Each structure stands twice: as C-alpha cells, then as structure tokens.
Amino acid sequence: MTTEHTAATGRGFAHAKAILLGEHAVVYGSPAVALPIPSLRVEATARRIDGASVLDTEISLGPLDASDPLGTTVLETLAHVGAAPAGVEVVVRGTLPIGRGLGSSAAAANAIVDAVADLHGVALDDADRFELVQRGERVAHGTPSGLDARATSSSTPILFTAGRVEHPPIRFGGSFVVADTGARGSTRKAVADVRAFVEVHPERGRALLAELERLTVAGVADLAADRRDDLGTRMNAAQVVLDELGAGHPAITALIAVAAANGALGAKLTGGGQGGCIITLAADPASARRISQALLEAGALGTWTIDAEDYA
Incomplete structure (x- = not known):
C-alpha cells in the first residue's frame, strides 16, 4: 500500500x-x-x-x-x-x-x-x-x-x-477465479457459528480444524512446486470440511458445481462463508476465462481473475 x-x-x-x-x-x-x-x-x-x-x-x-x-x-x-x-x-x-x-x-x-x-x-x-x-x-x-x-x-x-506474516515462495502456473455468489455473508456470524460447532462437538471440531491446517500447509508446498492438480484436490477437501463446520451456503454450493463442470481443478468458499465468494483454481489463463464466463452465466454478480505467475 x-x-x-x-x-x-x-x-x-x-x-x-x-x-x-x-x-x-x-x-x-x-x-x-x-x-x-x-x-x-x-x-x-x-x-x-x-x-x-x-x-x-x-x-x-x-x-x-x-x-x-x-x-x-x-x-x-x-x-x-x-x-x-x-x-x-x-x-x-x-x-x-x-x-x-x-x-x-x-x-x-x-x-x-x-x-x-x-x-x-x-x-x-x-x-x-x-x-x-x-x-x-x-x-x-x-x-x-x-x-x-x-x-x-x-x-x-x-x-x-x-x-x-510470511511471504511464501510462489512458483505456480495456475490461475484463480474469484466469483461473487450474490449472497451477503457476515464474518462475525460465521465465526460464531463455527465456534459454536467446535464447542458442541469438541472432538470432531478439533479434528476438522486440524484437517484444515494440514491442507493449508500442504497447499503452500503445492504453490511452490506448481502442483496444480494437488492444490485443486486440497481446495475441494477444504470445502467439505468448511461445510461440516457450518460455513457453507446453497449459493456457494451452486457456483462450485458450475466451476467443476467447466474444468476447475478445485473450488471452495473464500472468507467467512455463509454466502460471499468462492475461489476456483484453473489450470491456465484460458481455462480461467471459460470458468469465469460460465460462473457469470450461472448468476455470479462478478468475477475476478488472479494469475499466480504475477506473484513469481
């Protein structure tokens, strides 16, 4: 800034x-x-x-x-x-x-x-x-x-x-497409709902949070080694965990399905969830353009593409 x-x-x-x-x-x-x-x-x-x-x-x-x-x-x-x-x-x-x-x-x-x-x-x-x-x-x-x-x-x-704060090495050729579901979410409410899940189901909640940590650590390694398929798989797995924790939303599920049907390697919510945006992984810029167009046609209010190579 x-x-x-x-x-x-x-x-x-x-x-x-x-x-x-x-x-x-x-x-x-x-x-x-x-x-x-x-x-x-x-x-x-x-x-x-x-x-x-x-x-x-x-x-x-x-x-x-x-x-x-x-x-x-x-x-x-x-x-x-x-x-x-x-x-x-x-x-x-x-x-x-x-x-x-x-x-x-x-x-x-x-x-x-x-x-x-x-x-x-x-x-x-x-x-x-x-x-x-x-x-x-x-x-x-x-x-x-x-x-x-x-x-x-x-x-x-x-x-x-x-x-x-660390700045991890990025050696990654994929692109990310962020799409707005149109459903407004509240980070405060989503965080409170996840906390309530963990308090009511402490053993399961701790296991799910540990799985998110494992996926994140592995994802950082994927970004450094250009493992696009692996990162996409981890994004999909993270969404399953976030759904169980209570951060999901029907609008998120719908756009993730559209992204997957149009070649996304992975897709998940981004941020607090319960609405808001999804982030999808495309193999390359051309695939990102196709996914973006499909998401807009499916009702996304906006899409924004991030080329990971810009960070290299």
Whole structure:
C-alpha cells in the first residue's frame, strides 16, 4: 500500500484479498494463505474542514461514530497522530463488494489510516498501522485474527499464522477465479457459528480444524512446486470440511458445481462463508476465462481473475 502527500489532502490505498486455504482455522492460531486482488481497490482521502469531522463512504455519510468500525478507525488514527477529533473529512471510495469475505472493512480501514496519517505528515510503521486497523476490525468482527488487516495491505500472497506474516515462495502456473455468489455473508456470524460447532462437538471440531491446517500447509508446498492438480484436490477437501463446520451456503454450493463442470481443478468458499465468494483454481489463463464466463452465466454478480505467475 502506498500514500501520496499534498499540502491539503492525505491519501491511502488498499485492495481486496481472497483466502486460498485456512479460513476459520486461522481464528484458532492455524495458518492461512491469502492472495491479494489488486483489481479490487479502495481509496481514502482526508482533508481539513471547519466543524465536526465527517466520514463519507458509499453506504453512509455523517459525523464520526465510535460504534461504527470505520468511524472508530478515523478517531483512533486522529488520536494516534495527535490531532483533534474534529476538523477532518474522510471520503472512502472503491470497487470492493461489501459482505463478500474479500476484506472490504480491513481494506477501507487500511486506506483510512494511511490517508489520515498522510494528511498530518506522519509516517506510520507497520506495527502501528496494523494496530489501528485492528481497532476498527474489532468493532466490525469481534475477534479478528488480523489476517485481513495484513492481507489487504500486502502486494504479495501471505502465510498468516497466529499474527506472524510470511511471504511464501510462489512458483505456480495456475490461475484463480474469484466469483461473487450474490449472497451477503457476515464474518462475525460465521465465526460464531463455527465456534459454536467446535464447542458442541469438541472432538470432531478439533479434528476438522486440524484437517484444515494440514491442507493449508500442504497447499503452500503445492504453490511452490506448481502442483496444480494437488492444490485443486486440497481446495475441494477444504470445502467439505468448511461445510461440516457450518460455513457453507446453497449459493456457494451452486457456483462450485458450475466451476467443476467447466474444468476447475478445485473450488471452495473464500472468507467467512455463509454466502460471499468462492475461489476456483484453473489450470491456465484460458481455462480461467471459460470458468469465469460460465460462473457469470450461472448468476455470479462478478468475477475476478488472479494469475499466480504475477506473484513469481
């Protein structure tokens, strides 16, 4: 993520992310792999105004509200840079769909933090930026793992484990297609439902989470060795586990079936689930185009393709 400074305006940028493997298990300290989606961007601008501070997003316009995740982000960042809570207008615009498991709240928060800091001429280190984003994410999601905060500001894939970030080697020729089911999901609710499953069925729940961890670790090795068929098999297996944990949704199941029928090597939900998006693996860019078209014809609201070679 970068910022550009002018005398009157601060700017910040971030992007969407898609979890390839490890969602839900990451909440319990297991690893997860996330891919940046640079084509889905969010920009925040901050400027000085007279009077009370204002937050303008594509879904709301009004004074800062500490009960709102992004309002919290603005207020916390102003306090961090030593500025008064009044006298700033923050405008957030982007192309990320909301409530689809692509990290929209964390991306917006990352952009806001950088814009407000930029306006005041403050250079934030990674630790400070992360903590400011997390404060807003806690309002949005309750107990966020920190994965979204890190992934939406990283230009390369990350392996996130209990707060630690690594950048795994990517030597992979496949492509990923992310598709929006059109069903809005709630990460907070999905995480709570999975937690409830684990509490009611502790032995089975722990076994399922361990299986997600095993699939993630193996998937990282697949990305480094260009094992496309193997990675696709692991994605399919992860979806079976996520369904049992309670993260599935009929719209997810339907689009996964379409992807499989059109040559996808693997497909699964991405993010919290219970709606939102799926991520599919295509053998090559040509296959990705076919899968994308089929998903759109089947009712997906949008598709976005990630060529893994771009990360090499």
